[in-house]
Amino acid sequence: MRQKEVIGQSIRNSKSARPRTITYVPIDEYDFKSIVPSDKKKYKIKKIAVMIVAMILVMSCCIYAGVSYYYSYHFFFGTTINGIDSSNKTAYEVEKEIAGKKDNYAIQVRSRMQDPQIITGKDIDYQYVSSGAVLKLLKAQKPYKWIKSFFEKSNYMLQEDAVFSREKLQEQVRSLNCAQKENQIAPENAYVSFNNSEFTIVPETEGNELNTKEAYQMISGAIDNEAAEVDLESDPKAYKKADVTRDSAELQDIVNAYNNLAKANITYTFGDEMVTLDGNTIKDWLQFDEKGQLLQDDGAFRQHVVDYVAQLAADHDTVGTERQFQTTSGRTVYVYGSAYGWKIDQDGEVTQLMQEIQSGTQTTREPVYSMRANAHGINDLGDTYIEVDLTEQYMWYYQNGNIIFQSDIVSGLPSDPDRKTPPGIFTLYSKNSPDVLRGAMTANGTYSYEQPVTYWMPFNGNIGFHDADWQPAIFWRRQVSYRWFSWMHKSSTRKCRTALQSYSIRCSDSMFLLIGYMKMDRQEPASNMVYGSCLCAAKQDFIEKLLLFSVKCGNENYNKMRTICTEKGKM
Secondary structure: OOOOOEOOEOOOOOOOOOOOOOOOOOOOHHHHHOOOOOHHHHHHHHHHHHHHHHHHHHHHHHHHHHHHHHOOOOOOOOEEEOOEEOOOOOHHHHHHHHHHHHHOOEEEEEEOOEEEEEEEOHHHOOEEOOOOHHHHHHHOOOHHHHHHHHOOOEEEOOOOOEEOOHHHHHHHHHHOHHHOHHHOOOOEOOEEEEEOOEEEEEOOEOOOOEOHHHHHHHHHHHHHOOOOEEEHHHOHHHEOOOOOOOOOHHHHHHHHHHHHHHHOEEEEEEOOEEEEEEHHHHHHOOEEOOOOOEEOOHHHHHHHHHHHHHHHHHHHOOOOOEEEEEOOOOOEEEEEOOOOOOEEOHHHHHHHHHHHHHOOOEEEEOOOEEEOOOOOOOOOOOOOEEEEEOOOOEEEEEEOOEEEEEEEOOOOOOOOOOOOOOOEEEOOOOOEOOEEEEOOEOOOOOEOOEEEEOOEEEEEOOEEEEOOOOOOHHHHHHHHHHHHHHHHHHOOOHHHHHHHHHHOOOOOOHHHHHHHHHHHHOOOHHHHHHHHHHHHOOOHHHHHHHHHHHHHOOOOOHHHHHHHHHHOOOO
């Protein structure tokens, strides 16, 4: 380049860094062309540019490689592990943060009928234990793909292993309020009660009696899963249950059975009188505790039924009671008959009544009788009966109030309880023809006596009417009576008739005594013992009267009769 000259000023080199006044010199076209680079310069420029690009590439590769190396030990940008932002963090740093969360771990325990309680990690030595999963995840990361992480987010969930003291957890569980006996209410079984006129099932009561072992298992499992809370009620096994619930088929059967019981209505008829047993009374026979729970006691219930039937019998049985009765002869007597009247079969009635109550039967009926009378009411004799008069040794059979049969009789031996004829009013059990009368069975299997009869009509157990041609007293009943009274009235002494009247000899044994007396008066020694035995069956005071009477009448057999009676223990 040629040296330029500047008017009024020469160019000189100056070493001063201080800027001087710059003078701009106009450049003409010729001068401009002189500064356009040549081809050589263009090449140089290109070379420089290539070098710059190469340098940039090299630097970029270095930077890429460096960043890749960095991410071989760090997680990519945008990485989240278990909710922790792990961007550009090492595995150690991430695990340290995870461990930090464990330090603050706590679990809330909810329980039935108690306020929630907290068990902290410190209470049970809760701490994080690395499983190597974070480091493994880091190693699985491809470092050279770090650029991609700026455009894609990564979220990972890894299992966080932790350990705690099982012994301390057990202590914590045992110390919970819900585990204390004073805070627990035992469950109660469902039961049957009577409400609003019907039997119903009262549901069971859950209570809050804790199954401590099961509660520990629940809490331990929740801690293993890092749960923030656990509700013990969520597991039915955590609390003790009632043995009997409202769904019990057995309870339902009881309800059905006792509702049938309450529906039972049994109306007893006693002639015009009615007595009703209904559910209100039956319910009172059942037992309930203070809560209204039905206490099943079949024995006690049956006893109430037995007592009820016994009261029915006491109120309506007439067997063995005294009745006022006007005899055919016109006398008014009081009849006491143990073999006549109404008598409830209490065992049979109890059995039937129990069945009807249990099935809820509604019925109107008579009770089960073992003996029946002719009518109900004060006079249950009715108008169909047999009248036996031992004084007269006579019987009448009334049917519908009319005498359809009457006859003389010879009553049984008063000295034999099994053969003694009771006076009174009776009904016939049956009419048999022929039959055999038998005494008591002896040790060798035979009977004390066996007597065939043509007719047998029982009316009082083994006592009844029958033909007895073998009885001489049948003849004497017809003959002696007249002779006796004739003899009495023809007596030479008036005091005999007076004595007879004063002693008023009238009782069930009178005819036997009279017949015995006549036998002895007629000097029939063979008959003295027989009729003396009949005599001695009478009461002692009566014997004394009759013997005294015989003395006054001049009977010579007084001593014989007295001796016989003394030997038999009657005197």
